[in-house]
Amino acid sequence: MTKVSGAPFQARPLPPDLVDRLRRAGILLVKGKPLSSATTFGVGGPADGWVEPGSVAQVQAVLRACREAGVPVAVVGKGANQLAADEGFRGLIVHLSGALAQLRLHGGRLTAGGGAILRRASALTVRAGLTGMEKLAGIPSSVGGALAMNAGCYGQEIGDAVEWVLASDWEGNLRRFKRGELTFGYRTSPLRGPWLVLYAGLRLKPAPPGAVKEDALAILRRRRDTLPWGRSAGSVFKNPPGMKARELIARCGLAGTRIGGVWLHDKHTNTILNTGGATAADIAALISLIQEKVEAETGILLEPEVQRLGF
Ligand SMILES: Cc1cc2nc3c(=O)[nH]c(=O)nc-3n(C[C@H](O)[C@H](O)[C@H](O)COP(=O)(O)OP(=O)(O)OC[C@H]3O[C@@H](n4cnc5c(N)ncnc54)[C@H](O)[C@@H]3O)c2cc1C
Incomplete structure (x- = not known):
């Protein structure tokens, strides 16, 4: 139970059929997880259910079961850009894990699960002497959340590196997008809302290893020295065109x-x-x-x- 200003907010029981289907699909269900523990603002009441599917098939099983049970679903990555209500979430939260949180680098191509940690993805590419993600080094994010927000800083955005994305709609239907099918803008992405990002292919370019590492370290130092410390979600508002x-x-x-x-x-x-x-x-x-x-x-x-x- 989560208490806010003296008022208790409780999770609601999920339909037994749904709980049973999740169990049969081998998916652990956490009931009543406080969203304050899953978001960087550190606020938010309980979610009725929290699951961490580790494969595409498990994600599809969750989405189809929720669809049939009429239970709302939402996705939380690192929770670094979400304000969760004090009442919590009446439905099921999906947090990608396992194979869907892994990273694989082949030459200049990175395959990242939607649940992979953006900082690790950035570090991996920097160590390999690749440019395209070094400025994202300090952003608290999952890869899926970054693609949904088109996260970026100091002139670099994740959307610029995208080669393909494998996503699911909320009914569990998969679609593989090619680069040209996705138009990213300043903190906007066609993936936020209708799609759950499962995997992404990112294309990086070779760069002098020393230089790209130095860039990443300089960005990290700059962020450490200039950004405020504490529980926040970073910038609250988008910059209007031409203004701060x-x-x-x-x-x-x-x-x-x-x-x-x-x-x-x-x-x-x-x-x-x-x-x-x-x-x-x-x-x-x-x-x-x-x-x-x-x-x-x-x-x-x-x-x-x-x-x-x-x-
Ligand atoms: C200290 C701090 C500094 C920050 N600095 C920056 C910065 O420099 N630049 C910047 O751009 N942002 C910054 N942010 C904001 C935040 O880090 C980014 O928006 C980040 O990309 C959010 O990713 P997440 O995994 O935490 O997503 P969440 O906060 O969990 O979700 C954000 C949105 O993405 C959606 N989403 C999450 N995962 C998926 C998925 N797999 N598929 C589809 N949709 C998904 C959610 O539904 C939600 O709409 C900062 C935040 C903090 C706390």
């Missing part, structure tokens, strides 16, 4: 605003931190407050980068 969200927010005098245990960083004004005891409702309230004030003063409606789960 943090500058618009600072201009409106919002730096350092607090709601409960939630703090809008006083220097990194596009980062909201859980300083202890925060609730998802407080974070959502601060996001709305920022949007309203910035829109009232500048006419610009900031678009959240952070995704909501269970709201």
Whole structure:
């Protein structure tokens, strides 16, 4: 049971048929896992169910069983860009594991499971003297989450390296996308929403090994020295074209605003931190407050980068 502001939020039992089908498919079901433990904001109530399928067949079994039982499904990678509701999630969360979290490098081609850790993928390519992922070294992410968000920094985005993607729709039907079929944009991806990324093929280019390693280390140092520490989801809002969200927010005098245990960083004004005891409702309230004030003063409606789960 998760308690927020004195109110208990409980997971609901899943249909027995679904539980039975998961058991028969060899998939361990965790009931009532608090999403605060699965997201970097550190907030969020219980999910009715949490499963960690380790193969394409297991993912298909989960999705088909949930579809037939009428149970909603969502995917959580590293939870580094999701705000989970205090009430939690009424349905089943899929978190990819096993073979779906592995990495294989052949020459300049990386095959990554959707659940693989982006930092490890970046490190593997850097060690092999390949360029294309070195700037992603410090982003907390799964490969699937990165492809869903088109994660990037310092001018490099994961979408640029994609050669193919194997994904499933929510009914368990598979599709292999070729590069030309996927158009990635600034923190947007055609994969977020309709698809669950199972595997991706990424194409990297050879580079002088010393140089690419030095680039990755420089990025990591820069991130360590400049980014705020604490429980957050990184940047809360996307930058509007030609502008910086943090500058618009600072201009409106919002730096350092607090709601409960939630703090809008006083220097990194596009980062909201859980300083202890925060609730998802407080974070959502601060996001709305920022949007309203910035829109009232500048006419610009900031678009959240952070995704909501269970709201
Ligand atoms: C300290 C910090 C620094 C950050 N810095 C950066 C940065 O420099 N650049 C940047 O781009 N982001 C940054 N972020 C945000 C975050 O790291 C990225 O958005 C990351 O790609 C999210 O990946 P995830 O695995 O955590 O996805 P989650 O947060 O679990 O999910 C994010 C979205 O992706 C979807 N998703 C997850 N897995 C899959 C899958 N397998 N298939 C389909 N959809 C999926 C979810 O449904 C959700 O909509 C930062 C976050 C933190 C906490």
